[in-house]
Amino acid sequence: MTSPSPLIFAGTPSFAATALRALLDAGHNIVAVYTQPDRPAGRGRKPQASPVKQLALEYDLPVCQPENFNSDAALAELARWQADRMIVAAYGLLLPQKVLDIPRHGCLNIHASLLPRWRGAAPIQRAILAGDRETGITIMQMDAGLDTGDMLLKLSCPIAPDDTGGRLHDRLAKLGGEAIVQALANLDSLTPQPQDDSQATYARKLDKAEARIDWHKPAGQLAREVRAFNPWPVSHTLLDAQPLRIWQAQAQPATPGATPGTVLSTDVDGIAVACCEGSLLLQQIQPAGSKAMSAAAFLHGRPGRIEPGMRLGDSQST
Known part of the structure; x- marks a missing residue:
């Protein structure tokens, strides 16, 4: 042999x-x-x-x-x-x-x-x-x-x-x-x-910069980004000028007209955020200084931190 x-x-x-x-x-x-x-x-x-x-x-x-x-x-x-x-x-x-x-x-x-x-x-x-x-x-x-x-x-x-x-x-x-x-x-x-x-x-090679969420993109594209960039470099946006990582999300329909980045609803299913087409339902998130958690757990533990009408991203206002 x-x-x-x-x-x-x-x-x-x-x-x-x-x-x-x-x-x-x-x-x-x-x-x-x-x-x-x-x-x-x-x-x-x-x-x-x-x-x-x-x-x-x-x-x-x-x-x-x-x-x-x-x-x-x-x-x-x-x-x-x-x-x-x-x-x-x-x-x-x-x-x-x-x-x-x-x-x-x-x-x-x-x-x-x-x-x-x-x-x-x-x-x-x-x-x-x-x-x-x-x-x-x-x-x-x-x-x-x-x-x-x-x-x-x-x-x-x-x-x-x-x-x-x-x-x-x-x-x-x-x-x-x-x-x-x-x-x-x-x-x-x-x-x-x-x-x-x-x-x-x-x-091309992944870049941390491309994981920053652009709410002017369609929700379907952002949902793919969240999946693709998990576990690295992880999609993220800003909440009160602090990084908010998005580990899990899904695209869903939304009434047209809302400014991209605007929080549309917060409930047990997650946090719905307006995009240029549809909305992105944030299901698992990671606030700065914390571990990843369900959006529902975040809303329960930090009432008022995210509410409908708020803006996520570079320009945040109520």
Whole structure:
């Protein structure tokens, strides 16, 4: 019986760690793990190992954390592992061709969308924001472009009407692990399919600024933003000049004419706020200095803090 093919794994966040665990559970021979350097995190801003590094250390796997591959030393170290392939999942670096050429059979990427739709850094959240009903995982042979390589395998995943970015992330992470194990087991029978560039869309990186609620948008769009930006960067507005995070909300009809950002009603169902079309019913919120809570609990515990006629956002008046 031949020994498993030597593989390098490159990834950083929990999405990638799920794939690494799936490969290890399937018995693959991971000879080295590449991940981003430890970054400051938490209130103490102490350097923290990535989820991929933490998992690799649990399995006593060699860990490499170059800032980039611009140096001959970094390239030489990569070559020393003599890997057949490198498996890449949310690594955080755009790999140049000289890196892709080092493993004997190139590099495979686990991408969280049905390419060529949503190439880029935030495909999960962009799919929710766009109102897509389906997404999935694509295993592709990497080239020097941004998620432009030939596709080897696709597994689809429905997007539920109440899916948050976090919930969909977790399902796709699991599906990504299943997909790469399936692809490696069937490489001889998989036919590379070129991507249709004319169908490509770009999933730009999330920015904290875009999570600030613009009440002049339609309620349906804002509801998608609330879901997509949960758990990060979290949709937010202002209440008495203090941040008010919105963790859960849904769009509903409203009588036209109210100024966007105006509180229309407050009851056990939540806080209804006027938008340019319809209203957004805030169901779970987080006031400054507090934990997340249901809107009903907030209204009960802080009577008068939010009342019909008030304005949320930059311009607040009764």
